[in-house]
Structures are given as C-alpha cells and as structure tokens.
Amino acid sequence: MQSGLVELFVSLVGTDPLVMGLVGGIVIAGMNLFGASLVLVWRDPSERALDIALGFAAGVMLAAAFTSLILPGIEEYSGGNPIPTLLGVALGALFLDQADRFTPHAHYLLTGRKRSDAAGPTESLPGSDERLTGVVLFILAITLHNMPEGLAVGVGFGAAATDPSQLGGALSLMLAIGIQNIPEGLAVSVAAINAGLDKRFYAVVAGVRAGVVEIPLAVLGAIAVTVVEPLLPYAMGFAAGAMLFVISDEIIPETHRSGHERVATLGLMAGAIVMLYLDISLAA
Numbered sequence: 001m002q003s004g005l006v007e008l009f010v011s012l013v014g015t016d017p018l019v020m021g022l023v024g025g026i027v028i029a030g031m032n033l034f035g036a037s038l039v040l041v042w043r044d045p046s047e048r049a050l051d052i053a054l055g056f057a058a059g060v061m062l063a064a065a066f067t068s069l070i071l072p073g074i075e076e077y078s079g080g081n082p083i084p085t086l087l088g089v090a091l092g093a094l095f096l097d098q099a100d101r102f103t104p105h106a107h108y109l110l111t112g113r114k115r116s117d118a119a120g121p122t123e124s125l126p127g128s129d130e131r132l133t134g135v136v137l138f139i140l141a142i143t144l145h146n147m148p149e150g151l152a153v154g155v156g157f158g159a160a161a162t163d164p165s166q167l168g169g170a171l172s173l174m175l176a177i178g179i180q181n182i183p184e185g186l187a188v189s190v191a192a193i194n195a196g197l198d199k200r201f202y203a204v205v206a207g208v209r210a211g212v213v214e215i216p217l218a219v220l221g222a223i224a225v226t227v228v229e230p231l232l233p234y235a236m237g238f239a240a241g242a243m244l245f246v247i248s249d250e251i252i253p254e255t256h257r258s259g260h261e262r263v264a265t266l267g268l269m270a271g272a273i274v275m276l277y278l279d280i281s282l283a284a
Contacts, residue, residue: 018223025150029150031182035189048258051258052267054254060176060275061180064243065247067275069239072159074233143213149181152177152239153174158223158225176279
C-alpha cells in the first residue's frame, strides 16, 4: 500500500517541498470544506453524533501527534536526543495557551458557558445587539485552532523533502488530519449557527474560513523546515504540542459536557486506531 500511494503522489505532485506542502494544505482544507458542507444535507445533527465525531477527530490528532511528529522528531531528526522535540512541544502548548488570552476559548463560544480562564470573561456572551462581534470572535477562535493542523502537514512534507523515506509518514499524517477535518468542519458549521449565523450558507462559509488557514501554514511549514533544517525537530514538536493542547483544552471538554462521555471516548479510540493503521500501512 505504501509504495503504490507514495509513487502515485510523487508522479502527480513531484518532490518539491513547496508543492507538496501546497497540495497537502489543499487536501486537508478541502476535507474541512466537505465536512462543513454536510450541514446542508444533515441539517440538525444531534449533540451525541457531534460528540462521537469530535471524539474521533481527537483520537486521530492524539495518535498523529506522537506517531507522525514527536517520535520521528526524536528518533529521525535529533539522533535520539529528545530535548529539541520536547522543547518544541512545550513551546507549541505555550503558544496556544497565550493565544487563548487574546482570543476566546472555542468552548466559550460553542457552548455559551464561561470558563474562569477564558480570554476576557464577562458576565454574558455577546448578545443579539453584538451578534457580529460574537461571530467574528468565533471565527478567530476556530481559525486559531486550525493552525496546528496545517503546520503539522507542512512540517511532515518538509521532513519528507529532506528524507524521502519519510514521505509515507507525511502522507499518513495528511490523510489522518484530512479525515478528522470532516467531523471538525461539520461541528464548526453547527457552532457557527449557534454563535449567531442563522443561515446555513454563512455557516459553511465559517467552516471554509477555518480550513483555508491550513493551506498557507502547510506551505510555510514545508518551506521553513527545508530552508532551516536544524529547526525540524523543534517544528515537529511545536505542531504536536499545539495539537495536544487543542485536544485537551477544547475538544475533550466539549465532547464531555452533555453526558456523552462514553460514546465520545469510544469515538476517540476509533480515531486513534484509524491513525495507527494509516501510520503503519503507509510509513512502514
């Protein structure tokens, strides 16, 4: 499976890191768009279904953070020295933590429930007279949390450009993040409606907006780590740390708030299994 898919990808795209990063970003953003567009045919998904889907997305991201970013960063690009990659993990988590001081937690805008550590918590959410403000804040919050995914894909392809044997792993990471973008895109569209967008067309636009940020970041990640190759383990750790922060700080609390913890956990396990299968079958 690995050689056939890798050969097909190389024959269609080539090995230029900029082009690979661009294609990777387009693929994951396109799958985000597909997920966001599902709201047009699945007009009222239940909270239970969304929690299962988001749990699946969290499982994919959790496994990908380790198998496609942290472990290769330590074993392949740091000569077994864990410090650069783990420092990147810490920096990625710190970046998301500090960003949440200026952009509201997605949880805050998704649920209407305040958190004491949310950015600028107030006594109430933006009301109907401040609807546009609420929508803008919502899009900013979701966009912020899409950033690590695009960066991770770009860094993966940048690593493959320096070491072609890693292309299978980069492809598995691209496919995994693309797959998890489908339920995430749907959740973004549903949440956009809850944030004040009462027309489904605009909800899809919000989903597209959240995904589009992944394309330039994928290109940037691919170029950066090929131009400054010593940064590769730090960049891989940074992307992984940011993804892990989003999983723990946003996705899991969101899936556990409505009494669907068990099925959300099963969804997470299914997502982790899918990612592990992709990693083994494509990167072996």
